[in-house]
């Protein structure tokens with residue numbers, strides 16, 4: 485399995501660390517229910533799934549990877565900083 | 579106390595381990611130079627590159643590239659950062675980037691010889707053949723589970739860096755690969 489890092493190019497899976505599902509982060513004051521859902525509930529699809537991987541042994545960047553969980557086909561990779569997932573100033577995702 | 583202190587001398591990361599020559603390949607420790615991590619502030623990449631050019635005669639390297647030359651080099655070192663090796667950074671750079679002195683933090687070795695590529699092929703999961711990895715190309719990659727920086731500095735020579743605490747492991751792994759290659763003839 486290889487992941488095409490937008491900075492480094494296609495690299496072996498051993499250089500990357502899995503960082504979980506790529507989910508928009510709720511606002512800090514969204515409440516326990518919203519945060520519980522964010523932390524615990526997953527669709528677990530057999531098919532395309534968006535996840536975060538870090539190119540830990542390479543450039544260090546966090547990536548948002550779209551991967552087919554059935555075939556392991558890589559369907560797209562972008563820098564996580566460009567993926568609009570982060571909460572800003574206590575707000576929800578952009 | 580004074581007598582003790584006066585006998586303290588800084589040693590290099592690979593002191594007592596290098597150089598070694600095996601099968602026509604030489605592994606040696608690079609001359610210790612000041613090393614400074616440059617992390618440009620948001621939107622300051624171009625300004626930093628200009629300041630670097632003006633002060634030290636090299637531009638800020640693009641991903642997977644090194645600029646400058648032996649003794650004064652800037653090596654891309656990961657997302658939004660590069661390592662300045664050689665010059666003490668001009669104070670003007672501090673207006674555009676966070677500067678961190680890493681001089682004592684990394685071991686820097688040089689692998690040189692006809693089959694240097696073949697040694698690295700045993701250790702890193704990237705293609706370092708000169709056809710695709712030319713002089714001035716660099717990679718942040720994995721070397722035997724260590725975070726490494728590999729830069730081609732010549733047709734037959736590479737600069738290899740790992741955290742200083744891994745210096746002995748790096749030398750051991752490179753020597754083992756050199757010996758394995760030499761044994762196959």
Ligand SMILES: [Zn+2]
Pocket residue numbers: 489490491492493539542543544545
């Ligand atoms: Zn990368």
